[in-house]
Amino acid sequence: MKILHRFGYYFGGFAIGLVILAFFLNGRGVSCEYNYGPEARVLKNIRTKTLQFSAKSTSTITSKAIDTATISYILKKGDVDFSKSEPRKEPCGLYYIYGETKDNKYLELYIENCDSIATLQTINLLN
Known part of the structure; x- marks a missing residue:
């Protein structure tokens, strides 16, 4: 089999797979964000509560x-x-989150992350 035919079969199958995925996953709550690191997972977990x-x-x-x-x-x-942070603190983990706002000010947040709610314990403005 020629190499050109192999590429044709590969890309044909790939295209069919994409169509099937688009058909089955369309309209569902599928998230394609890059939440692979522990930091991104913690922030997403807090945002959903x-x-x-x-x-x-x-x-x-x-x-x-x-x-x-x-x-x-x-x-x-x-x-x-x-x-x-103290992520293994019982009964709820305590996380230190910091960042720069749109106004070029820095905020520090201490958030207690429980099973169903997240509580902002302290907030510090650093600028």
């Missing part, structure tokens, strides 16, 4: 005029520092 605010974080948010959209942005684009 109901976010509650502690009394300390609520007072900081009101006094520093921090918007909840800014907190959501940090939870999407921020970084997790596992050396400052």
Whole structure:
């Protein structure tokens, strides 16, 4: 069999496979984000839960005029520092998340991640 025929069969089968995948996975909750690292998985896990605010974080948010959209942005684009976090803490893990906002300010978040809710314990504005 010639090499050109082999490539033809390969790409033909590949195209049929893509069509079948598109047909079966169309409209389902399939996510193709790059959530392979532990940092991305933690951030996605926190984002999917109901976010509650502690009394300390609520007072900081009101006094520093921090918007909840800014907190959501940090939870999407921020970084997790596992050396400052306590992921195996019982009953809920405590994560240190930091990042730069759209206004070039730096935020530090300490979030307690439980089974069904995530609670923002403290928030620090660093700029």
